[in-house]
Amino acid sequence: MAEATAAAKSKTVSTLELFGVFLQIGATSFGGGVVAYLRNALVKNKHWLDDTEFLELNSLSNTLPGLNATNMAILAGDRLRGTLGAVLAMIGMCLPALILMTAAGIAYGMNGNRPIVTAALHGVAAAATGLIAATWFQIGKKTVKGFWDAFFILAAVLGINHFKLSVPVVLLSVGALAIFAYRPVKKTDRPHEDSHAWIRFLQ
Amino acid sequence: MDQIPAIARVFAYLSLLTIGGGMAAFPEMKVLVINVHRWLTEPQLIHIYSVGQMSPGPNMMMVATIGERVAGIPGALVAAFAFFVPTGILTFVVGRVWNRLAAWPWRASIQRGLGPVAIGLAVAGLITFGKGAVTGWITLLVGLAVFYASVRTRVNPALLILGGAVVGVVALR
Numbered sequence: 001m002a003e004a005t006a007a008a009k010s011k012t013v014s015t016l017e018l019f020g021v022f023l024q025i026g027a028t029s030f031g032g033g034v035v036a037y038l039r040n041a042l043v044k045n046k047h048w049l050d051d052t053e054f055l056e057l058n059s060l061s062n063t064l065p066g067l068n069a070t071n072m073a074i075l076a077g078d079r080l081r082g083t084l085g086a087v088l089a090m091i092g093m094c095l096p097a098l099i100l101m102t103a104a105g106i107a108y109g110m111n112g113n114r115p116i117v118t119a120a121l122h123g124v125a126a127a128a129t130g131l132i133a134a135t136w137f138q139i140g141k142k143t144v145k146g147f148w149d150a151f152f153i154l155a156a157v158l159g160i161n162h163f164k165l166s167v168p169v170v171l172l173s174v175g176a177l178a179i180f181a182y183r184p185v186k187k188t189d190r191p192h193e194d195s196h197a198w199i200r201f202l203q
Numbered sequence: 204m205d206q207i208p209a210i211a212r213v214f215a216y217l218s219l220l221t222i223g224g225g226m227a228a229f230p231e232m233k234v235l236v237i238n239v240h241r242w243l244t245e246p247q248l249i250h251i252y253s254v255g256q257m258s259p260g261p262n263m264m265m266v267a268t269i270g271e272r273v274a275g276i277p278g279a280l281v282a283a284f285a286f287f288v289p290t291g292i293l294t295f296v297v298g299r300v301w302n303r304l305a306a307w308p309w310r311a312s313i314q315r316g317l318g319p320v321a322i323g324l325a326v327a328g329l330i331t332f333g334k335g336a337v338t339g340w341i342t343l344l345v346g347l348a349v350f351y352a353s354v355r356t357r358v359n360p361a362l363l364i365l366g367g368a369v370v371g372v373v374a375l376r
Contacts, residue, residue, distance in 0.1 A: 026260040031361035034260065060301050062321070063314050065219050066290035069261040074291055075298045086295055094287060097260035098267055102279040104254055105271025112247065115376055121250035123371020126342035127364045128253035129333045130349030132226060136325045137354065149319040156323025160230050161330050167220045167231040171324065175222075178316035184308030 013048055013080045015088055021046065022073055022092030034069035038076070048080055069093055152178045206273050207281055209240060214266050214285040221290070223321025225263035229328035242273045249335045257361050261287070341374050
């Protein structure tokens with residue numbers, strides 16, 4: 001199974017099964033870390049993708065705008081069953097959250113002003129801050145390899161929080177500079193770097 | 204209902220900024236949702252964003268919650284569609300082209316260069332978010348405790364967030 005070609009594998013994946021797998025992940029991946037759920041299902045349990053393919057899709061998914069969860073659904077769905085696969089995987093991934101978060105809006109409208117709800121949500125927000133900080137701290141630990149990495153992180157933070165530049169301005173300017181700093185070189189006069197370390201960490 | 208076109212515009216635009224994850228777009232989301240369109244107050248946005256972290260699937264489905272608050276269920280559907288479908292199509296198209304660019308030397312440069320930029324944007328978003336979420340020593344302690352627990356243990360993050368809710372009910376009323 002693992003050594004089968006992509007073309008041979010695509011015949012073994014039914015669209016219904018594909019939709020079911022993504023719907024299940026979309027409904028059960030509480031607490032984030034959707035990529036780990038995806039790897040479990042697609043690589044370990046179903047053997048629809050091997051680790052190299054998964055990593056390749058995940059690295060692209062991180063480079064593009066859009067969330068990891070949905071980008072991975074689209075890229076993996078397309079790889080497994082073409083356009084229809086991409087659409088079904090995306091719908092499966094999003095549908096449970098769409099229903100839940102719409103319901104959350106209705107519930108918030110009815111109860112959002114009650115002191116007990118406000119207090120609970122205040123605590124939730126503090127916990128979410130710590131959680132998101134931990135996620136990025138761990139990604140940062142694996143990514144920051146030298147002066148330039150630290151420099152571009154600092155440039156983006158200062159641009160937004162200190163100089164009050166808008167996100168697109170920082171993204172285009174610092175992003176362009178960073179891509180230029182890591183521009184292709186003909187001769188390797190730079191030590192070879194592990195360009196996928198931060199992405200691999202997300203698994 | 205007259206807000207529907209604005210919802211579509213705002214969330215389609217924000218989705219283009221989510222390099223590396225939803226937090227990158229938070230500073231821009233704050234400006235548009237709170238200051239420009241006055242759809243929510245800052246505490247409301249922070250509450251809704253935080254609840255979104257507990258949701259299964261894409262954690263930015265909280266855009267549907269904002270849409271629902273502004274224009275009911277149609278607002279939720281439009282916000283989700285605007286946020287997920289245009290970038291989804293972009294991913295689909297680039298995904299097909301990308302493999303053919305395997306030999307293109309700039310491909311690796313783009314992936315390598317955007318790594319630290321994505322971290323910087325997320326940290327910037329988190330600072331903006333934290334200023335509204337951490338408002339005193341109790342919230343600071345909750346944030347630090349959750350940070351420590353997620354770095355050091357394998358507790359499910361959803362449980363840590365629920366723990367925050369319990370502390371909030373007990374200590375923040």
